[in-house]
Amino acid sequence: MTQVRRVSVFGATGSIGQNTLDLIARDPQGFEVVALTGGRNVARLAHDAIRLKAQIAVTCFDECRAELEERLKGTGIEVASGDAAVVEAASRPADWVMSAIVGAAGLRPGLEALKHGTTLALANKESLVTAGPLLLSEAKAHGATVLPVDSEHSAIFQALIGEDQSAVERVIITASGGAFRDWPMEKLATATVAEASSHPNWDMGQRITIDSASMFNKAMEVIETKEFFGFTPDQIEVIVHPESMIHALVGFNDGALMAHVGPADMRHAIGFALNWPDRKTLPVERLDLAKIGAFTFREACADRYPALGLARRVMEEGGLMGAVFNAAKEAALDHFIAEEIGFLQMSEMVERTMDRLSPRAGLQNDVMSLDSILDIDREARLIARETIKTLG
Numbered sequence: 001m002t003q004v005r006r007v008s009v010f011g012a013t014g015s016i017g018q019n020t021l022d023l024i025a026r027d028p029q030g031f032e033v034v035a036l037t038g039g040r041n042v043a044r045l046a047h048d049a050i051r052l053k054a055q056i057a058v059t060c061f062d063e064c065r066a067e068l069e070e071r072l073k074g075t076g077i078e079v080a081s082g083d084a085a086v087v088e089a090a091s092r093p094a095d096w097v098m099s100a101i102v103g104a105a106g107l108r109p110g111l112e113a114l115k116h117g118t119t120l121a122l123a124n125k126e127s128l129v130t131a132g133p134l135l136l137s138e139a140k141a142h143g144a145t146v147l148p149v150d151s152e153h154s155a156i157f158q159a160l161i162g163e164d165q166s167a168v169e170r171v172i173i174t175a176s177g178g179a180f181r182d183w184p185m186e187k188l189a190t191a192t193v194a195e196a197s198s199h200p201n202w203d204m205g206q207r208i209t210i211d212s213a214s215m216f217n218k219a220m221e222v223i224e225t226k227e228f229f230g231f232t233p234d235q236i237e238v239i240v241h242p243e244s245m246i247h248a249l250v251g252f253n254d255g256a257l258m259a260h261v262g263p264a265d266m267r268h269a270i271g272f273a274l275n276w277p278d279r280k281t282l283p284v285e286r287l288d289l290a291k292i293g294a295f296t297f298r299e300a301c302a303d304r305y306p307a308l309g310l311a312r313r314v315m316e317e318g319g320l321m322g323a324v325f326n327a328a329k330e331a332a333l334d335h336f337i338a339e340e341i342g343f344l345q346m347s348e349m350v351e352r353t354m355d356r357l358s359p360r361a362g363l364q365n366d367v368m369s370l371d372s373i374l375d376i377d378r379e380a381r382l383i384a385r386e387t388i389k390t391l392g
């Protein structure tokens with residue numbers, strides 16, 4: 001009999017969270033659910049907490065607490081609210097935690113889980129971009145494992161199993177190209193929020209979908225690759241692959257390329273992390289290659305995707321630049337969604353914020369702490385807002 005694993009899901013009501021719960025729900029004997037957290041979608045959070053018999057349900061918003069309490073009355077499921085309660089939930093004994101909150105808010109609960117030696121399945125890419133060295137040193141200090149859930153990083157991780165990483169020459173991560181991959185450059189400036197929010201291949205949360213259209217998502221993933229695996233920036237390549245079936249390729253010193261191929265379904269990467277180190281049957285589509293016919297590739301042009309150039313700069317400057325980049329990008333996305341800035345102005349806003357904070361972020365290279373990260377994150381958001389009036 002296999003052992004029951006205690007699991008918690010942070011960001012349970014989101015796209016990754018729901019896919020994670022789907023897999024957990026298929027094996028009720030295999031898992032015991034400790035904590036589920038969410039935001040304003042209290043109905044979904046309560047529904048899932050009941051069906052999966054969670055110990056505690058947490059909403060990050062205090063104003064949503066009363067409704068959550070009402071919905072869970074008489075069930076015996078604990079209720080809590082607020083950012084501190086989300087972090088507290090991560091300190092509850094569990095074997096495996098899914099980090100699927102969107103944005104820098106995902107960092108603290110992840111760090112907390114690692115402090116308790118819990119295996120951290122990391123979908124929240126912002127954690128590695130803002131605080132890669134801190135996160136990994138925390139994991140090491142507490143003997144905790146971090147497993148990548150972003151599909152490209154799961155793919156690289158899988159291609160490296162049994163390999164000597166020093167024999168790797170390069171890694172290539174693929175990009176679908178997002179909503180505007182076939183748009184002419186001159187039209188991009190007029191792209192609307194609705195247009196940027198529909199992804200041709202993946203069904204994801206709104207923020208990451210817009211980040212895919214601007215390639216900020218891929219820019220984050222390049223940094224994530226450097227931080228997680230320790231590859232040098234010049235070893236990391238990006239290629240546009242509109243079919244989204246090859247998720248990443250690892251190139252070895254004998255010229256071999258190991259590609260990870262699978263359907264565009266996050267349940268593969270989530271399930272791999274959930275069952276690791278075993279592989280178990282997953283309810284994902286099996287590809288019919290004859291029907292697919294061809295995989296195609298296009299160059300990821302630097303002038304079309306300025307976010308990729310900014311990621312290179314983050315990797316060169318190091319230190320707290322990842323935190324600046326991420327916070328400015330989150331702010332730019334907020335302003336774009338609020339229709340205060342245009343689609344192309346997002347990268348301009350990020351670049352200007354990086355320019356302003358560059359000397360400080362670089363100087364603080366040696367003092368990466370949760371406090372220094374949160375301070376510069378706050379400052380970068382304010383500066384990003386200030387740049388609005390200067391954007392072209």
Ligand code: NAD
Pocket residue numbers: 010011012013014015016017037038039040041060086099100101102103105123124125126149150151202203204205206207208266
């Ligand atoms: P989503 O918007 O669908 O869900 C986000 C979740 O986070 C929700 O449960 C929401 O309630 C919660 N949340 C939002 N703000 C919060 C806050 N301040 N404090 C606490 N909880 C908060 O997002 P998603 O698409 O599931 O993405 C989650 C993370 O996974 C992101 O970091 C994203 O980049 C990454 N990721 C997503 C995909 C995907 O296919 N969706 C793929 C790879 C990586």
Ligand code: MG
Pocket residue numbers: 150151152221
């Ligand atoms: Mg990805």
